[in-house]
Amino acid sequence: QVQLVESGGGLVQAGGSLRLSCAASVTIASINAMGWYRQVPGKQRERVASIYSGGRTVYADSVKGRFTISRDNPKNTLYLQMFSLKAEDTAVYYCTMTTSYTSYWGQGTQVTVSS
Numbered sequence: 582q583v584q585l586v587e588s589g590g591g592l593v594q595a596g597g598s599l600r601l602s603c604a605a606s607v608t609i610a611s612i613n614a615m616g617w618y619r620q621v622p623g624k625q626r627e628r629v630a631s632i633y634s635g636g637r638t639v640y641a642d643s644v645k646g647r648f649t650i651s652r653d654n655p656k657n658t659l660y661l662q663m664f665s666l667k668a669e670d671t672a673v674y675y676c677t678m679t680t681s682y683t684s685y686w687g688q689g690t691q692v693t694v695s696s
Contacts (some may be wrong), residue, residue, distance in 0.1 A: 603676030
């Protein structure tokens with residue numbers, strides 16, 4: 582059974598930083614696409630960043646230059662380093678992994694940025 586477990590969320594002041602981690606219960610080296618999404622109550626879940634097996638990364642315009650996505654294949658872990666956090670970054674952040682057959686999601690971790 583595939584499990585994705587996020588950690589690293591919390592309360593931080595505007596301008597601060599956090600690093601989110603997503604530990605997978607399976608080997609991720611062969612997984613083409615992994616990413617982070619976020620959601621606030623009443624709004625659709627939005628993509629924050631994606632990373633592909635060749636190292637290509639994609640970011641939402643709202644986080645470009647502030648967030649960095651990375652993956653550590655030997656540790657089966659996905660990361661999201663967040664700098665210069667803003668109040669509008671407040672959301673539940675979800676890790677996702679996409680295989681040839683389906684997508685898996687973690688339970689989410691809350692990030693709250695106080696202004």
